[in-house]
Amino acid sequence: MSNVSTFSEKEKPKKTYSQFEDVWRRFRKNKTAMVGLFIVIILILCAIFADVIAPGDGINPGYDVQDPENVFLRPSLRHPFGTDNFGRDIFARIIHGSRISLAVGFIVVGIALVVGTTLGSLAGFYGKVVDNVIMRLVDTLLAIPGILLAISIAAALGPGLYNTMISVGIGAIPSYARIVRASVLTLKELEFVEAARSVGASDLRIISRHILPNCMAPIIVQATIGLAGAILAAAGLSFLGIGIQLPIPEWGAMLSAGRRFIRLHPHLTIFPGLAIVTVVLGLNMMGDGLRDAFDPKLKK
Secondary structure (H helix, E strand, O other), X not given: OHHHHHHHHHHOOOOOOOHHHHHHHHHOOOHHHHHHHHHHHHHHHHHHOXXXXXXXXXXXXXXXXXXXXXXXXOOOOOOOOOEOOOOOEHHHHHHHHHHHHHHXXXXXXXXXXXXXXXXXXXXXXXXXXXXXXXXXXXHHHHOOOHHHHHHHHHHHHOOOHHHHHHHHHHHHHHHHHHHHHHHHHHHOOOHHHHHHHHOOOOHHHHHHHHHHHHHHHHHHHHHHHHHHHHHHHHHHHHHHOOOOOOOOOOXXXXXXXXXXXXXXXXXXXXXXXXXXXXXXXXXXXXXXXXXXHHOHHHOO
């Protein structure tokens, strides 16, 4: 009887997981990635509930409430991060600035993702002349450092929120185009693509319904890491004065405004700088964790 029981336990099939469950199971085992996810969740919650965490005074929004009698206050219980040269609460400005950072990150990634995926798909699927023309254009963009390209475009378009998004988004296109092209070159020769062709599927349907869904893993990883790069690049442009302008509470612009007082009032630059470092670090840690979770070579 015991032999039968032992045999049945050995023959019991292993539990199978869906692709999402398998990725999540390996992702949550990565402690560094979970720390990054926690930071990102905090950022999202701050952006959603900014008006609750740092409300306005009924006239001005929470990030622009000025108190001329309490300028340059050091961190305290009333003002956790102190106040700036206009008496504005730095904590409130950083909390509201999370909305700007998230908006910039998602719009930049959206621009780069749509354009880069389209170019990479066409180059990889059709090859030959189409591939040469598209990839030479991409190589031209890659020959220019991303931040210099963003500075050039931002200087041409002028400062502002939307112009910053466009300039940083254009600079991020080549990385998505190359990743998608490499995936399409591999996938287009597989049997399921030949089967789709044999039943008369159009090129657009093959690319959109059969090839691109199988390219999502590297795209998701690149988009996550790209969020960090977009936030950092936008902060750099704002710091240089050609990005988002005050009084919008963008962290790079806050750094630029506070550098004049850095010797006497370092808290004006310390806290916006820590916000940038923390968010970028969290997104990079989460992106690295996603890359490991999606890598089939690391499956156990």
